[in-house]
Amino acid sequence: MRRCLLVAALLCTWFPDAGASDQWVPVRDVSLELRTGSPLDFSSLLPNAAIVADRRIVAGPGGRLAFAEAPEKPVRMLCASLAWSPASGGFPDHEAADRYARQLAMHGYNIARLHFVDASLMFGRQRDFDFDPETLDRVHYLLAALKRHGIYWIIDGLSSSRGAYGGYDDRWDAHGDLKLGLHLDRDAIAHWRVLQEKFLSRVNPYTGTATIRDDALALVILANENGIEFDSVVHERPERPGYDEALSGPFNRWLLSRYGSTEALARVWGVLDAGERLETASVRLPANRYADEPRMRDLQAFFVETERASTLRMSKVLRDLGYRGLISTYNNWPTVQTALSRRDLDAVTMNTYHDWVGGYSPGSAQTQDSSLAGGANYMRMIAAARWLGKPFIVSEYDHLFWNRYRYEAGLAMPAYAALQGWDVLCRHGHGPIALAYGEPFAHKRAMLPYAIALDPVARAGETLSALLFRRGDVATSALTIPFAVRGEEDLSDDMQAREPENLTDLALVGRIGLLPVNGFDRETGVSQPREQDAGTILAALRDHAALAAENRTDVASGLYESETGQILLDRRIGQLRVSASATEAAAFSSLREPIELGFMRIAQADGNGLVAISAIDAERTLSQSRRLLLIFATDAQNSNMVFRDSDEKVIEDFGELPVRIRKNYVDLELSRTAGKWSVSPVGLDGTVYPPVDRGSGRVAFRLSNDTPYGPTTYFLVEM
Structure with a gap:
């Protein structure tokens, strides 16, 4: 017992949070609501028009998202992930929904994905389809508020494996077999159909239209992450290895239809186990999914046919209910098999993560690796899952907290999404923004993985995404x-x-x-x-x-330049550069020599981070704009975070607010001269503070993110 106490004491004393160092400075901002007209208010720079019939979202002739009135003109959409649960505060009341929708538009979002709505509607309910009336009202009001601000909707037909069954309190966990049942079981399919009828087909009292017929509904994902193989991996346990026996009968029937006899099957597979015969439906599923064998190849072929049939069946339900928009499903798992299952979809949706972490419990671990050192592999994996000629939607992505290189995501994903000509970019989280620090909910008492709203680094990346991706600063x-x-x-x-x-x-x-x-x-x-x-x-x-x-x-040598000449990745040194007429940016693991971007020169830096500068005067370039938004993101942690190791890979305690930003400075030079110029800190709410530097002539200055008004990731350069 004494030894255990000693080990526990050492864990708490060896690796306390890095905040013990004066390199970390607490954020002073409390309100996170953007001020109207501030440098962070993009509602004029990226206006959202009214959603009407002529502006419903369609797939244009080139396979890109477009408005119905101009199908030949692609539209890029920056997506707000709305994956609320009671732990993160749930759906807001009417007053908060109005504020929230307005803030999303100010941040540059023009589409939102509603995720786990089924779980929220059924939270605490004991009877099937007995939706919580207050939650349903809040969902309907939020949809109407989003629409009023020109924000379209993506909705999951099913997120929770518990669906709308009553009597469960684990709706956000990977329990339940409903996703598998959608491929095999008539009762499960009927349950899904009724769920669509009772939610999507219900008239929203605040829009006067059934959600499924609303011009704001751009895409339905039939069921989130519902591929058979992936669902099987999720449910695999030591006591439940391999594949669910519910697959055995259908697989045997499929084999019999294909091969006709046990003898013909044996000629292809080479060998069958004792007692295995097609005629008695006794051919077994693979015992080990990671063992390569002909049995596995046929199982994959069976999955493809089964999943494509499921898509047709479920899509018909939506079409019969009057839905005209796009349909997708199987939005993860970038394998050859799942690519074949996605072949006939209206649009391809994909989820991807760098340094994925499975939960919030002590002992959860990350690699602390840079995504750039791996050539942005999480982006490349899903790029190769796209079907050319179809819209491509990133329904979830993130470079997760507490990885110290997560500033890379704010440059890498929007830049390469733009280069690829993708249509929607959605950084996953409970919500992309919060109205304030200090909300009294379990998942908002500290920064957490999948909770980007409280993270100044992730928020800075989303600000940059609005410019690089949605505004179109980076070309396709x-x-x-x-x-x-x-x-x-x-x-x-x-x-x-x-x-x-x-x-x-x-x-x-x-x-x-x-x-x-x-x-x-x-x-x-x-x-x-x-x-x-x-x-x-x-x-x-x-x-x-x-x-x-x-x-x-x-x-x-690990050097990659985009065909457009705007993006340069150097894997060897973990550096990514973007040089475009309206934005220049660099993400770097270290700065061994100055970075020359064209308009901006980064002479030196006191550590790793992201630096970006963007023109924010309408229709002007960096060389013309009088107002430039400067983003400087390093790292952020909660106060009193505790790790089990000195490399900060294994979490012991996430700590609590206030968030603290790692201090850093960069020396910058701009290729402009001005009679007068100034550099002013901008708070996380858009407040512009008095200048911290000013001059005339050549524009060059040292920029510190530790300002007299508190640490920040934003600055305004005026000249």
């Missing part, structure tokens, strides 16, 4: 590199098989995506089987003048 590549797809022939014995990383590197240069082999040009794409490498393909593109000879990409 004119170079498209298709990955040929034959069909079931592409499946292998490995259920984890996905597009090779040495080929997804191509996403750092131009647009990539899947394309049926019958529309494929071998000269400019990735053939099947995947026997090429990125270097060879890039050389061929240069030979065909599809990629400029002066493009600096060198795969061997």
Whole structure:
């Protein structure tokens, strides 16, 4: 017992939060509501028009999202993730909903994804479909408030595996078999149909229209993360290995239809276990999902056919209820198998994370790795899951707290999403913003993973996303590199098989995506089987003048320049640069030498971070604008955080508010001269404070995020 007490004491004394150092400064802001007309108010810079029939969202002829009135003109949409639960405060009352919707528009959001609405409606309810009336009213009012501010909706047809069944208190956990049942069980399908009828088909009293028929509803995700393989992995336990036995009967029937006899099956598989016969439906599911074998290949083919049939069946329910918008599903798990299941969808949706963490309990761990050192692999994985010619929606992404490099996400994801020509970008969280620090809810008492609203680093990234992605500061590549797809022939014995990383590197240069082999040009794409490498393909593109000879990409040395010339990634030193006419930015693990971006020069820095400068005068470039928004993001932690290790990989205690920002400085030079110029801190609520630096002539200054008015991530440069 004495030894245990000693170990516990050492854990608390060896690795207390880094706030014991004077390098961390507490945030003074309490209100987080943006001031109207402040440098952070993008409602004029990125206005949201009224949502009417002519402006409902459609898939344009090029496979990009567009308004119905101008289908040939792509529309980029910055998405607000609304995944509330009682622990994060739940859906707001009417007054707060009005404030919240207005704030979302000011932050530059023009679409919102409502996630786990089914769980919120059924929280504490004992009878099936007995929605909590107050929650339902709040959901309806919020939808109306969002619409009034020109914010469209994405809604999950199902998020919780408990659906609308009564009597459960674990609705946000990965329990229940409803997602699997949607593929196999008539009762589960009927339950899902009634859920759509009772929620989506109900008339919203604040809009006067059923949600499913509202022009604001742009996309329905039939069920979140509902691929059979992924759901099986989620439910796997030591006492419940392998696949659910509910799959056995349907799999045997599928095999019998395909092979006709046990003997024919044995000729393909090579060997069957004793007692296995198709005629008695006794062929077993794979005992080990990670063992490569012909049995696994056929199981994947069965999943593809089953999932495509489920999509058709569930889509018909929505169409019969009068839904005209886009439909998607299977929004994660970027394998060859799931790509085939997504082939016929209206739009492809995908979720992705860097340094994923499974929960909030002590002992949860991260790698503390940089995403740039890995070539933004979490972005490349989903880029290779896209089907060219269809809208592509990132329904969830994040570079999670407490990773010290998460400032990278605010540059990497919007820049590459723009380069790829993706349509919607949604950084996942309980909500993307909060109205204030200190709300009395369990998940708002400190920064947590999947809770970006309280994190100044994530919020700075979302501000930059509004400019790089939604405003269009970064251009879509004119170079498209298709990955040929034959069909079931592409499946292998490995259920984890996905597009090779040495080929997804191509996403750092131009647009990539899947394309049926019958529309494929071998000269400019990735053939099947995947026997090429990125270097060879890039050389061929240069030979065909599809990629400029002066493009600096060198795969061997880890250097990647976009075809547009606006983005440069250097994996060796963990550095990403963006140089565009309205925004320049750099994310860096260290600064060994100055970064020359064109308009801005970063001469030196006291540590890693993100620096970005953007023109915020309408229709002006950096060289013309009189007002420039400067973003400087480093790291942030809660007060009194405790880790189990000196590398801060394993959490012991998340601590509490106030949030503290890691102090840093950068020396900056701008390629402009001015009669007068000034640099003013901007609070997290948009308040512009008196200048901390000013001058005339050449614009050059040292910028510290530790200002006399408290630490911040925003500054206003005026000249």
